[in-house]
Amino acid sequence: xxxxxxxxxxxxxxxxxxxxxxxxxxxxxxxxxxxxxxxxxxxxxxxxxxxxxxxxxxxxxxxxxxxxxxxxxxxxxxxxxxxxxxxxxxxxxxxxxxxxxxxxxxxxxxxxxxxxxxxxxxxxxxxxxxxxxxxxxxxxxxxxxxxxxxxxxxxxxxxxxxxxxxxxxxxxxxxxxxxxxxxxxxxxxxxxxxxxxxxxxxxxxxxxxxxxxxxxxxxxxxxxxxxxxxxxxxxxxxxxxxxxxxxxxxxxxxxxxxxxxxxxxxxxxxxxxxxxxxxxxxxxxxxxxxxxxxxxxxxxxxxxxxxxxxxxxxxxxxxxxxxxxxxxxxxxxxxxxxxxxxxxxxxxxxxxxxx
Ligand code: KG4
Ligand code: ZN
Numbered sequence: 253x254x255x256x257x258x259x260x261x262x263x264x265x266x267x268x269x270x271x272x273x274x275x276x277x278x279x280x281x282x283x284x285x286x287x288x289x290x291x292x293x294x295x296x297x298x299x300x301x302x303x304x305x306x307x308x309x310x311x312x313x314x315x316x317x318x319x320x321x322x323x324x325x326x327x328x329x330x331x332x333x334x335x336x337x338x339x340x341x342x343x344x345x346x347x348x349x350x351x352x353x354x355x356x357x358x359x360x361x362x363x364x365x366x367x368x369x370x371x372x373x374x375x376x377x378x379x380x381x382x383x384x385x386x387x388x389x390x391x392x393x394x395x396x397x398x399x400x401x402x403x404x405x406x407x408x409x410x411x412x413x414x415x416x417x418x419x420x421x422x423x424x425x426x427x428x429x430x431x432x433x434x435x436x437x438x439x440x441x442x443x444x445x446x447x448x449x450x451x452x453x454x455x456x457x458x459x460x461x462x463x464x465x466x467x468x469x470x471x472x473x474x475x476x477x478x479x480x481x482x483x484x485x486x487x488x489x490x491x492x493x494x495x496x497x498x499x500x501x502x503x504x505x506x507x508x509x510x511x512x513x514x515x516x517x518x519x520x521x522x523x524x525x526x527x528x529x530x531x532x533x534x535x536x537x538x539x540x541x542x543x544x545x546x547x548x549x550x551x552x553x554x555x556x557x558x559x560x561x562x563x564x565x566x567x568x569x570x571x572x573x574x575x576x577x578x579x580x581x582x583x584x585x586x587x588x589x590x591x592x593x594x595x596x597x598x599x600x601x602x603x604x605x606x607x
Contacts, residue, residue, distance in 0.1 A: 254594045262375040265344055265586045274332065274343045274368075275579030276325075278361030279353025279381050280407070281305075281312045283324040284575035287336035287343070291583030294391050295336035297569070297576040300324045307447050311437070318356035325364050332575070340372055347377040347582030349384060350593070351600035352408065358599035366595050377582040378593040380603055382409055383421060385539035387581035388574070392566035396537060400564075401528045405520070405548070406540030407433035407450075412478055412527045415537070418584035424527055425478020432516055433542045435482035439489055439512050443505050453509045454545050460506030462514035466492060474522045485515055513547045521551045525559055537564040544568035 265271050270289055277284040281302040287295040302320050306312050333340060348365035351358060369376035386402045398420070402413040410433075411426035430438070433450055440449020445456070466488035489512055496503045528536050536556060542548060549565050556563035570577060585591035 254592060258373070258375055259592065262345070262586065262592045263589065265375070266589070268344070271344050271583060271586065272336075272338060272342065273345050273347050273377070273579040273582050274329070275379075275575035275577070275582065276329065276346065276348045276361045276365045277381075277384070277573055277575040277578045278321040278325065278357050279349045279351075280357060280573055281317050282573040283321045283328050284573060285325075285329040285332035286574065286576035286579055287332055287338055288391065288576050288579035288583065291387070291390055291580045292394060294576045295338065296332045297574055298328050298332040298335060299569075299574055300328050303448060310441060310447050312354070314354045314356055317354055318360055321357055321360035325360060329364070329368070340368075343372065343374060345375040345377055345582065345586070346372070347379050347578050348597075349381045349578050350378045350597055351603045352381055353599075353601060355599050355601040358601070362597055362599045366597060370595055376593045376595070376597065377585050377591050378597055379578045379581050379585075379591070382406075382411065382539075384577040384581040385571075386413065386415060386421075386537060387584070388539060388566045388570040388577035389537040389564050390580050390584075391576055392570055393537075393564045396535065396564050399533055400535035400537050401524065401531065401533050402537045402539055403520070403524045403543070404539045405432050405542035407431060407437065409540065410480055410482070410520070410542075412524055414527075414531055414533070419588045419590055424531075425475075425480070425523070427480045427482060429481050429483040430486065432480075432482055432520065433540070435486055435516055436542065436545075438486050439509070442489060442493055443508065450541060450545065453513060454547070456506045456509040457513040458510075458546060460504060460508070460510035462510045463507050464492065464511035466511065466515050471519055473519065474526045475519065476526065478523060478527055480520060480523060482516060485512070513545070517545070517548045517551055521548065521555055524552070525555055525561065528561055529559070534560070535562045535564065538566070539571065541572040543571040
């Protein structure tokens with residue numbers, strides 16, 4: 253149950269001139285807190301990464317992630333408030349990612365946010381992680397407004413979304429199997445590169461050439477049904493590496509990375525551009541960790557320019573998990589009077605609205 257006084261406070265934020273939101277994000281392996289004013293102005297953005305802890309396991313260990321969120325959350329929030337030069341009692345609302353993500357990891361942020369909202373007697377706003385990734389663009393680009401096409405490309409998602417309004421998201425298509433970030437991480441593991449694999453593959457790809465064709469049959473340049481797939485590419489890489497090993501043939505890891513990246517990205521980029529044209533939209537916003545990929549960024553910029561479309565790509569720190577995007581997303585919930593959460597808010601590892 254939401255108390256009438258909290259609901260009143262939430263409603264009053266609609267007409268308030270400056271709204272400062274404290275965002276909290278713990279869905280995977282980053283403990284993050286940030287303060288954002290009016291959905292656009294980032295006053296602080298603190299991220300405590302657990303990468304070093306998970307590296308020795310070759311991937312995120314959910315229990316380790318939850319435990320370390322618990323250890324880090326107090327300090328991270330204190331740092332975010334201090335860096336924003338704002339006192340807890342001057343925060344107008346608390347926003348928290350409640351899904352999708354690792355249940356135990358999400359619960360740390362959700363529990364903290366509930367306690368803080370209760371203690372400060374301010375509204376708690378629940379945030380969908382993928383919508384938050386998209387909202388990172390509002391911080392990076394002052395003039396970006398819906399409608400636009402968003403590509404959410406992360407470790408768990410690859411989706412082409414029609415953003416019709418700040419609270420109106422329609423999933424047009426996406427992967428039928430693995431997420432693109434997952435594919436990058438698997439490729440890295442097969443090549444013996446450390447976790448997280450995406451940035452490692454990116455780094456090596458810049459030194460190589462896309463000379464290897466992983467597919468016997470050429471794929472169409474565009475997936476007109478907007479259905480993407482990465483499991484076939486992963487299998488092709490496994491086969492390529494096994495054959496090289498069996499024959500004792502040397503291969504260039506840099507060329508493998510460049511070829512894998514081109515195979516994963518070219519089709520995706522063309523499909524996103526196609527979706528924009530199909531829906532008569534001229535703006536495309538990239539979101540999620542994979543949006544920090546050098547080749548994807550370059551490809552989208554070049555191709556969009558050729559097609560007369562505009563592409564928005566946040567700086568890498570706003571593409572990977574952070575809490576500024578969570579606070580930005582929540583600001584737009586206030587405008588449409590949605591996502592106000594009660595103190596029985598639970599974490600949800602999957603959300604059933606297509607994200
Ligand atoms: O959005 P994110 O930080 O967390 C999730 O919501 O999943 O995305 C993480 C994913 C990982 O799979 C990581 O390997 C990938 O994004 N990634 C990259 C790059 N940086 C992060 N993939 C390719 N190139 C990069 N530069
Ligand atoms: Zn994410």
